[in-house]
Amino acid sequence: MDSFQVNCWSEHEELKVVMLCAPSKLDVADLTTAENVGWSATVNHVKAMENFMEVKTTLENAGVKVIEYSKELSNEQQLLSEQLINRYFVRDLACVIGNQLLPGHTGSPLRRPEYPHAHSLLTKWFPQQFMIKSQPHPFECGDVLILNKDAVLINLGMRTTLEAIESIKNSIFHEGFSEIAVIDLPKGNDTLHLDMNCNVANFNLVIAKSFVRYFPVQVFSEQSNRFEMTEQFLNRHGFDVYWLEKYKTIPDINFVNLDPETLLISKQATKQHFTKHPLLLKKNLIEVEITELEKGGGGLRCMTLPLVRK
Template structure:
């Protein structure tokens, strides 16, 4: 078998991708806990599943191998000891101790077959599901109104963020928000224990125990020697610098990391919500990440004098920085919503800039972003639209919903 991880660009022909089909975790959303679980609305489960299936089939129709998170994790937990360790790690990540009433949660989870256990952990455990020991502490009595022992994980269908493939390795990410921190634990178990991956010595460029956050939506592989990382609400500058050092040490082809600062707001959650690569020399962009002069903060990180340092160069012009980093004579930036005062922010809200390139000049987008899609086509891009009324409620587009595992080199 070829190496199971290989991504050296954003636009190389996509061969294998990881998805997660939304499940019962979406039905455990309620208005009171939307903010806590990082959602703005409640999708309708049968329809969001139908839309996700359409998305997955769209990729298969182009010859792309689609793998599912639930399946891989189930196959990774192939012994009783691994199941027990995984449950213990999940409870630890959820700040549930292994003694007292928490043991009942452990026993409850381990009573399921592996796949059902995985789905239950994703869906969350309601208090009504398990009879627990009588409360003996004041804090337990005060917290009785909260309906879950184990929170649901509705963000799982955005498989881009917990881990990101770079070259033949990956980052397994420290997630910024508490509601998402367990997600990268799933990828860690898959990489270390699934037969498809465990047989390889897969380099982990930055692991989930690193104390500062980074998320895959901020990680863009522009070429075999250049990675762009967003300095965003979800990714810290310290993580970017450490990742750069590790890549320069361990991946011979890597020459530079382009750190792009974007506004720290929910509307501009990750770099890929405002900027994606769609062809060799074409990119989508949401104009509001630049100031009125078309400037923004860009930092080019290159190898320093010794292996634990980097040389940093400050730039302010995105087009010039991209041309220099990628050796291009010209670069085209295609504005979300055509830059229109109404269409741009509306389509940005629905991830008009969040395209998934499946080959050079071929992208998957949401059908609802018709202004941006028309403009992409006018620039010679083949646009494959997927239905999106429910998927878009989670505030992530086709790139957010997919973790490329293998792409052809360009």
């Protein structure tokens, strides 16, 4: 693999390097099985792979370097990995905050093997930047939004705890961020991670489900912490909020910024959300077919782990 340093200070700047993982080789063939593994419908792995290749090719055509981590695993690891049905949701495994790679720690037994697989490679690739630290508390990185060089928003989701945030917050402050806002949203399949409830769509705009406006955030700095409302916090850091009253959770919220002018979105997304807001009118929208992958309970943001944004 080519040598480079991880670097990520926002959700909207140009995406240069991203980590992906192909879906497993298993079908989820009946609704009972789908329900038991937390998926919304049956999934055919051939169709899922076609979806994945469309995402990968689209990213590469946009000039993004794609690292498919499962290809770098040992033969023994691959035998297990290719049977892990959630492995393509790489966002939760780790996150780059500033110049540092923070490891995730899953709260799901079904996903537990993925983390040492990915972390062993990330440690090898980025030994000076990967924060090697024992993390006994659940922390999944789909609960993290880097707003800008000053502020980070983190959700206490089904699989992220306050104890985990307490253990990493000094590392985030060390990168130069001045505030970490912690929100505690409802815990359900439709609100599993922060990026199923809100997302950064522009350098000055966050898209969010309307109910989020009623939740306070606990704002931590190096010296203190206090409470304020979510919109107040976002406004103070330069963001307007585009509140959605009606939405399809995964395709409408779970998109990826390719650069400040371009959004990568699902073909199932409600296009009007991106065409009627004045700050989004000139956005270039690139659509990909990921219907089969979305049945696993996540979208494009869940499937992509940015390593470099410039």
